[in-house]
Amino acid sequence: MKRNIRTVLALLVVLSLAAVVFVGCTPAKTATPSTPAAPPKMKFGMVTDIGGLGDKSFNDAAYSGLLKAQKDLGVDIKAISSKAMTDYDSNIAQLANAKFSAVVCVGFLMADAMSKAATAFPDVKFIGQDIFVADGSSPNMLGVQFKEQEAGYLAGVVAGMVTKDATFDPRVNADNVIGFVGGMPIPPVQRYEAGFIAGAKSVNPTVKIISLYAGSFEDQAKGKELALSAISQKADVVFAAAGQTGLGSIKACQEKKALFIGVDVDQFLAVPGTGDVMLTSAMKGMTVAIADSLKAVKDGTFKGGMSKVYGLKENGVELAPWHDFESKIPQTVKDAVGKAKAAIIDGSVVVPEDPTKA
Amino acid sequence: MSTPEEITAQRARWMTVAQKAGTPLMSVLLAMIVGSLIVLASGGDPVAAFSSLWEGAFGNAYQTGETIMRSTPLIFTGLAIAYGFRAGLFNIGAEGQLFMGGLAAAWLGIVLAGLPWFVILPVMLVLSAVAGALWAFIPALLKAKVGAHEVITTMMFSFIARYFVSYMLNGPLKAPGPGGTPGTIPISAVLPPQSTLPKFTDLFPWLPPNNAHVGFLVAIGVAVVVWLLLKYTTVGYEARAVGFNPFAAQTGGVSIALTTVWSLCISGSLAALAGASEVMGVHHRLSDQFSAGFGFTGIAVALLAKNHPIAVIPAALLFGGLAAGSGFMQLNANVPDKLVDIVQALVIFFVAAESIITWFIKRRQKEATRNA
Numbered sequence: 039m040k041r042n043i044r045t046v047l048a049l050l051v052v053l054s055l056a057a058v059v060f061v062g063c064t065p066a067k068t069a070t071p072s073t074p075a076a077p078p079k080m081k082f083g084m085v086t087d088i089g090g091l092g093d094k095s096f097n098d099a100a101y102s103g104l105l106k107a108q109k110d111l112g113v114d115i116k117a118i119s120s121k122a123m124t125d126y127d128s129n130i131a132q133l134a135n136a137k138f139s140a141v142v143c144v145g146f147l148m149a150d151a152m153s154k155a156a157t158a159f160p161d162v163k164f165i166g167q168d169i170f171v172a173d174g175s176s177p178n179m180l181g182v183q184f185k186e187q188e189a190g191y192l193a194g195v196v197a198g199m200v201t202k203d204a205t206f207d208p209r210v211n212a213d214n215v216i217g218f219v220g221g222m223p224i225p226p227v228q229r230y231e232a233g234f235i236a237g238a239k240s241v242n243p244t245v246k247i248i249s250l251y252a253g254s255f256e257d258q259a260k261g262k263e264l265a266l267s268a269i270s271q272k273a274d275v276v277f278a279a280a281g282q283t284g285l286g287s288i289k290a291c292q293e294k295k296a297l298f299i300g301v302d303v304d305q306f307l308a309v310p311g312t313g314d315v316m317l318t319s320a321m322k323g324m325t326v327a328i329a330d331s332l333k334a335v336k337d338g339t340f341k342g343g344m345s346k347v348y349g350l351k352e353n354g355v356e357l358a359p360w361h362d363f364e365s366k367i368p369q370t371v372k373d374a375v376g377k378a379k380a381a382i383i384d385g386s387v388v389v390p391e392d393p394t395k396a
Numbered sequence: 397m398s399t400p401e402e403i404t405a406q407r408a409r410w411m412t413v414a415q416k417a418g419t420p421l422m423s424v425l426l427a428m429i430v431g432s433l434i435v436l437a438s439g440g441d442p443v444a445a446f447s448s449l450w451e452g453a454f455g456n457a458y459q460t461g462e463t464i465m466r467s468t469p470l471i472f473t474g475l476a477i478a479y480g481f482r483a484g485l486f487n488i489g490a491e492g493q494l495f496m497g498g499l500a501a502a503w504l505g506i507v508l509a510g511l512p513w514f515v516i517l518p519v520m521l522v523l524s525a526v527a528g529a530l531w532a533f534i535p536a537l538l539k540a541k542v543g544a545h546e547v548i549t550t551m552m553f554s555f556i557a558r559y560f561v562s563y564m565l566n567g568p569l570k571a572p573g574p575g576g577t578p579g580t581i582p583i584s585a586v587l588p589p590q591s592t593l594p595k596f597t598d599l600f601p602w603l604p605p606n607n608a609h610v611g612f613l614v615a616i617g618v619a620v621v622v623w624l625l626l627k628y629t630t631v632g633y634e635a636r637a638v639g640f641n642p643f644a645a646q647t648g649g650v651s652i653a654l655t656t657v658w659s660l661c662i663s664g665s666l667a668a669l670a671g672a673s674e675v676m677g678v679h680h681r682l683s684d685q686f687s688a689g690f691g692f693t694g695i696a697v698a699l700l701a702k703n704h705p706i707a708v709i710p711a712a713l714l715f716g717g718l719a720a721g722s723g724f725m726q727l728n729a730n731v732p733d734k735l736v737d738i739v740q741a742l743v744i745f746f747v748a749a750e751s752i753i754t755w756f757i758k759r760r761q762k763e764a765t766r767n768a
Contacts, residue, residue: 083727088685090733118726119733121719122688124678127607128462129723132452136727146581147685222684223566225580253562253582253684 080113082332083133085126087145089255090119093282094308095301096255096324100144100167103328110329111336126151134159140335142167142328146224152179163340165331167324168226171345181345182327186226187233187389188382189320189355190279193299194237195378196317196357197275198245199371200297206368209295210274215246217268219287221255221280225391230279230301230320233389235396240387241374248273249393252283261286269294275317277301291315304358317367319358323348351383407761419754420700420707423746424714431739435731444729449736452724453717459724461596461606465678467709467716468608469494469687471615472670473694474701474708475622476663480546481703482626483659484639489535489550490667491691492557493528497668499561500527501675502569502584502682505591513590520591521614521672528668529661531557536660540653546660554691562684569682584682593677611673616709618669623705625662635659667691688719696744715740 084104086097104115116138118129126148133141134155140163143152149169156164156179164179171181197216204210218234220227231249238245248271250264261283265276269290276291277299278284284301291298292315300319306312327348334340348354357375360367381387390396432442453463473490480487487493501524508516535549565582573579595609626632637645638655646652670690679686693715700714701707722736 116727118723121722121733123683123685124466124688125719125723128459128720131458132723132727223582228580253559 080111080336081136081138082107082113082115082140082142082335083136083138084115084117084142084144085129085133085148086117086119087147087255087281088120088122089281090121091117093255093285094305095284095303096281097144098308099303099322099324100142100328102325103332104142106325106329107332107336111333113332113336123147127154130155130164131158134162139163140165140332140340142332143169145169146226163335163342165328165335167328169345171343173344175343177341177343180331180340180342182324182331183345183347184226184322184324184327184354185347185349185389186229186279186320186322186355187236187391188350189322189357190230190233190277191237191240191382191387191389192233192357192375192378193230193277193318193320194234194239195241195374196237196371197234197277197299198238198240198242199368199374200317201245201275202242203368203371206366207297209297211272213246213272213274214242214244215248215272215274217265217271217273217276218247218249219261219264219268219276219278219280219284220249220251221283222253223251227251227279228393229391230277232391232393232396234277234320235393236390237378239396240378252280255281255283257283258286258289262290265290265296266294269296275299277320279320285309288312288315300358306358306361313362316361317363318360321356321358323354323356327354349382350379404761404765419750420702420711420747423700423750424743426746427739427742430742431735434738435735440731441729445725445731445735448728449718449721449725451728452721455724457604458606459720461608462720463713463717464606464608464612465716466719467712468611468615468677469670469674469690470693470697470712470715471612471619471708472673473667473690474697474712475619475705476666476670476691477694477698478701478703478705478708479622479626479635479666480659480663481698482639483635483655483663484642485539485656485660485663486547487532487550487660487663487667488547488695489532489552489554489691490663490670490694491687491689492550492554493531493664493667494671494674494687494691495554495557495561496531496671497524497528498671498675498682498686499557499564499569500524500668501672502587505587505676506585509588509591511590516591517593517676520676521669524668524672525665526668528671529665531668532660532664533657536657536664539660540656550660558684561682565682565684571681582684587676587680591676592680593673595677607678609673609677611677614669614673615712618666619705619709622666626705631658631662635662667694670694693740696740696747699744699747714743 089097091097101117107113108115120126120129130141130151142165144167146168152164152166156176160178166181169181171179200206201216202214218231220231235247248268252260252264261280265287268276275297276287278287279301288298297317298315299317302322305319306316435442435445452459454460476490501520504520504523535546535553538544538549539546569584570579571583571585593609593611597603634650634655637650638652642652674686675682697711697715701711718736722733725731726733
């Protein structure tokens with residue numbers, strides 16, 4: 039009896055010692071110094087979608103908008119991660135209750151939670167990334183939306199040109215097939231898909247596009263599986279608009295020797311070690327759009343009850359630099375992208391939003 | 397000096413008490429201690445982290461409501477897993493049965509609209525439970541007839557259920573868009589009010605605002621029923637007998653096959669109630685993200701509760717509180733939400749480690765008796 043207790047106690051002591059050693063080895067500089075007691079700063083918060091911070095795509099891009107506001111405007115920022123849809127309401131309420139001046143709600147799925155909160159907290163400004171806010175809604179909420187289809191179109195032009203040019207890279211096959219991996223079939227993702235299909239067909243009318251949806255923005259295994267499936271059906275370029283799920287698709291392309299187009303941010307920079315497959319990325323300028331909206335809150339010029347839509351014309355969407363492919367990409371592809379951009383900006387090409395109509 | 401027999405008896409008694417209540421509490425405590433050290437190691441303030449975690453879980457009426465709301469599905473799934481374990485079955489596919497329960501509730505809520513609430517609510521709950529039982533029936537039959545292991549089959553069935561729900565939400569159950577346009581998002585239509593479980597604040601308007609709903613009371617009621625079922629009925633007795641020692645049970649005239657089928661179906665129906673109560677009490681519609689892995693967290697709840705139906709309630713409250721407090725902790729203590737995942741993992745680790753320790757102790761006891 040006593041011996042047993044002693045064994046347990048000994049185990050505990052060893053464990054605590056190990057932990058103390060572990061603590062001792064950690065450099066102390068990770069501790070953040072507490073900010074000096076200056077006049078209270080304005081506080082801007084953000085609630086992530088289920089994927090959370092660290093997705094190297096959607097949520098991270100929105101958060102860098104807050105970081106920019108912190109740097110430029112000298113405000114305090116805070117992000118809370120959601121683990122489930124049930125977290126939206128309480129995470130938003132927590133920021134609002136803690137006297138945050140503005141709360142950025144990231145993700146289409148948070149639309150209901152945001153409009154409920156806008157009614158409950160009339161003094162707080164809500165900025166909804168990817169959320170449509172109808173004209174004449176509560177004046178304290180603003181929707182920030184992008185013309186993903188235009189970025190998708192440019193990605194499609196690249197993929198459509200590359201897949202028919204076997205001299206460009208040994209990974210390009212003769213089958214004229216490209217792949218699309220989507221997270222969930224919700225409008226922002228479907229707009230990427232629609233643009234991708236339309237763009238590819240505009241330069242390569244006979245190209246076959248395999249579109250697959252994972253049903254999740256956080257399932258890397260599924261993202262890999264779907265990309266592998268597209269590659270096994272002869273796709274040699276894969277475009278993934280799927281948040282964290284897309285990180286798995288990159289791995290599939292690296293393993294099975296296919297090319298990849300990233301999404302939302304410049305994924306060459308966001309996901310190190312992927313330069314060998316990363317042709318480019320279809321970016322949306324969430325960072326700037328969110329930082330601008332927050333600046334308006336700070337300056338007192340915030341205007342809500344509507345949605346702002348950012349397209350190519352507004353510099354809201356863009357194709358990332360070629361990086362490692364800069365010298366390999368044929369001039370014809372670069373020219374085609376330039377032509378497509380000009381055509382979209384001057385309105386001679388209107389990119390469809392619905393994949394079934396692309 | 398006590399005699400050796402007295403020492404053995406004392407030791408046995410000590411073990412039982414410790415096993416029943418002390419050690420799960422100890423596991424939670426140890427998890428918090430080690431969790432604190434990790435916070436400290438990453439440059440945070442463990443006192444601030446845990447006090448804000450506590451405040452986020454029970455600090456005010458709203459947050460307490462959040463904890464209760466998040467605990468409700470965990471009570472059901474915890475009961476489901478615990479019941480399976482008591483019968484010697486590891487129903488790892490509770491998530492799938494939960495999805496089928498949610499699907500049944502979302503469909504029935506729309507189909508039965510028009511009936512009064514006192515008819516519709518019981519019918520929805522019972523039929524959702526039946527849906528979960530049916531979903532567990534095939535793996536149960538496979539186990540009973542050909543010995544296919546339930547860990548594999550229920551897991552596989554859970555994938556089928558998830559993708560079936562996804563199909564239904566992209567097809568027949570998809571809600572139309574505004575003004576009768578085709579819907580764009582894979583979610584079902586909103587349930588009519590009479591087929592939703594009311595919030596406590598709907599029943600008692602004097603309560604401060606919070607999101608807890610009467611599904612919590614249903615869950616507690618079901619926990620008591622499961623406890624009575626296990627303790628006082630033939631079905632429960634046979635389940636425990638088979639779980640304890642299938643061959644002895646068989647010798648005693650209990651059919652292993654029949655008991656397996658019954659037990660897994662009961663487990664499935666309990667998991668399905670988690671899905672139904674989430675759809676009816678929280679979301680009021682079905683989406684394919686409506687479960688935050690409740691079927692899997694239920695395993696941890698059952699482990700912590702040592703498979704006792706009543707102990708499942710506090711265990712579920714602990715995990716619900718961790719989930720509810722996570723946001724507040726991120727906000728006030730500069731600690732990433734991953735700490736909550738770490739504490740959860742540590743709790744499971746220490747519960748499991750405790751089993752290992754007791755196993756060692758028991759083995760040494762046996763050796764000691766053999767050598768005596």
